[in-house]
Amino acid sequence: MxxxxxxxxxxxxxxxxxxxxxxxxxxxxxxxxxxxxxxxxxxxxxxxxxxxxxxxxxxTVEKDGYKLPTGAILLHRDGPLENIYREVGADFEVVNLPKTLHCRIEGKDYQMKLNNPLTLLKVISDLEISGGKLARLGGSLAAEIGKKKIQQTLGKGTKNPFARGARLNFREWLMQYTDNEVLHKIFDAIIVAVLVCHSWELPASEFFSYMTALGALADAGIAPRGNVELxxxxxxxxxxxxxxxxxxxxxxxxxxxxxxxxxxxxxxxxxxxxxxxxxxxxxxxxxxxxxxxxxxxxxxxxxxxxxxxxAGPAMLVLAASDAPLLPENAHFMVISGARRLVCAGDIALLCPDLAPRGKHLSYYCGYPLNSLVPMEVEWEKTQCQRDLEEHFPDITKHGEILHMGVHDVDSDFPGARxxxxxxxxxxxxxxxxxxxxxxxxxxxxxxxxxxxxxxxxxxxxxxxxxxxx
Ligand SMILES: Cc1cc2nc3c(=O)[nH]c(=O)nc-3n(C[C@H](O)[C@H](O)[C@H](O)COP(=O)(O)OP(=O)(O)OC[C@H]3O[C@@H](n4cnc5c(N)ncnc54)[C@H](O)[C@@H]3O)c2cc1C
Structure with a gap:
């Protein structure tokens, strides 16, 4: 040097x-x-x-023999993070999730492929939502993602999401095809779960860039003995x-x-x-x-x-239980139509070392209705609690909440900076x-x-x- x-x-x-x-x-x-x-x-x-x-x-924070994540749980394989591990010679030990992701839409369960975001379109077609220009929606979504792929290959990613012509937020973009609120809620739940803001807060071009990057990643998984070890x-x-x-x-x-x-x-x-x-x-x-x-x-x-x-706020709930709280074989799920919750996972089902022998550790993320005003903490917790009891009723019988954390926009650890x-x-x-x-x-x-x-x-x-x- x-x-x-x-x-x-x-x-x-x-x-x-x-x-x-x-x-x-x-x-x-x-x-x-x-x-x-x-x-x-x-x-x-x-x-x-x-x-x-x-x-x-x-x-990771240890509590009563459980290894509790302080935030992130799902880590993508073969992406920028794992590439850095490879370059510095560190071991990226992550257990892959099954490739099927559960989606709960208005209380009913569907399945989509974790590594192929376009299978969402299949879920949408199964919903039998009529009206609007739904047939064109699928084509336009695929076309926008394809366009991003070409731009990225040529090294011409949208550098400035506020550039002329790139100003539509995702909700406005979707409105061109449908005003169906069920569909809007599905996209909003996905956007909140992965990009930590609402669909009306996200420049549409950012959504297509994300879907393009996601499509190139192989799998996602969880660190088997906790993030702090990883x-x-x-x-x-x-x-x-x-x-x-x-x-x-x-x-x-x-x-x-x-x-x-x-x-x-x-x-x-x-x-x-x-x-x-x-x-x-x-x-x-x-x-x-x-x-x-x-x-x-x-x-x-x-x-x-x-x-x-x-910044984007978030709520993180971690629950211990003697029996699974999620639907059978559902390791991870996206929830649309709940008050606050947008995703849930039974993380000890995949990685048993995260919990004492025979116990389950489940992970839930929620998001308030507005990211711009400080959260009313007790109200937000009550809304999360009601979602938990409604969507995972066994929590009252078998479960114990170990942690209900509010990651507000001005906290040291917000949902997203x-x-x-x-x-x-x-x-x-x-x-x-x-x-x-x-x-x-x-x-x-x-x-x-x-x-x-x-x-x-x-x-x-x-x-x-x-x-x-
Ligand atoms: C509930 C929740 C769920 C999430 N789920 C996922 C997920 O599943 N997958 C995913 O990829 N991402 C997820 N994320 C996002 C992910 O956690 C973050 O993007 C990532 O961890 C951000 O890391 P960072 O480098 O920005 O630093 P941070 O994690 O914000 O760390 C900053 C560090 O700086 C330290 N620090 C601050 N001030 C000082 C100081 N004055 N002196 C010394 N040190 C200081 C802090 O103590 C802290 O350790 C989630 C986040 C939350 C909150």
Missing amino acids: PWRNVLRVFEGVGVMERDYDVTVIGSGIGGLCAGALLAKRGYRTLLVESLDRWGGRLS IQGLVEAIKENGDAWLSSPVRQIMVRKGEAQGIVVEKEGRDVTVISKVVISDTGPKRTVDLAGSDNFSRKYLREIRMRLR AWPGYDMPPETSIKNLYNIGEGVRATGWSGTNKAATTAREVADMVAKTLDRC
Whole structure:
């Protein structure tokens, strides 16, 4: 490596010399991926995490012998995330879901293929919804997805979802073919479950990009012994060429003359100053501004954050039971027409190590009716509870709710840091300060794959910068 950054760490009054090239703030999956890629490519990397566990919303908390996910559960195979694991030599151990996905529509169950989103059209045709231009809907959906595929092959993805001609939201796009509310609710439930916003909040082009990317992925699965074990390989990859500190909240990103200089981090009760050439933040664009101080950013950048960034809320319910609560053999299902719930999974059915022997652990996600106003927590919980009792009545007989978490838009761990298309670029207006993670733009991806895509993009940019030094 042509450039070697000499890093000085001031601990208390003493000064220590170390040679990190990059500091990464936050060990969400974005931070872990960026840290592991850069360490593997030969740059000395320091990862700092404020909590006492790695992974942020892709982690595990143990309770009564159950391994509870802190957010994400379904991980796609052969996508951007698994590719990073391969590149850094970490083991991506995930148990695949069966290829059939249950859909509960207005109380009735149907099946579609997990890796072929167009089988949704078959489900729709089975619903016997008449009227509108349904025959044209299928053709147009396939055509839009096909168009995206060609654009992506030619490297011409829609960079700006607000560009002229790309302004329809998905609900408006669908309205061209049908105003049937059952159909609108189905698409809304799918969009909420995978893209964490409502169909009227999502630029239509983002939906087609997502469906195109999804169609190219082979399978999806679950980490058999919990997410925190799955991510350990990335932590090890970082430690091979750097350090990773838990329980170390960053207090400040240091900026001088418009350039990031390093961080101030609390470690073992003392403030430690770490000077580095590049700082990468996985804490979300808003938190990055707080840490670096808004005075250091351009007005244009601050305005863009204010005007553009829109987070998505979510509710996560985890229940223990002696017997399955989902329909027979349903590992995972999408629910349309419920008050709040949009998906459910019996995760210990597929991965028995997530629960004590013979027990079930089920996972439910819900979404409020409005993403723009803060949730009324007790009301939202009541609505979730009513959905659970109505759709999974055995929960009252055999089940115990272990966790009912509200991930509101302004919480540390929202459902999503940004709706697709309402996210920020990775570069900030401060030199050598980058954002990664789910609040950053990565067309066609959501959740962990989105965070991984942003991590790779920033790792590539940082490598170029460091090689020039
Ligand atoms: C209920 C729910 C269900 C989901 N289901 C799925 C799913 O099935 N599949 C999927 O792919 N995605 C899913 N997601 C989304 C997925 O969890 C996220 O996209 C992904 O984990 C985002 O990672 P991230 O890199 O943005 O960082 P985050 O997970 O947001 O982590 C940020 C990290 O930064 C740390 N941090 C913050 N401030 C500081 C500081 N000052 N100093 C040091 N560290 C700091 C935090 O403690 C945290 O560890 C779900 C999310 C939720 C909430």
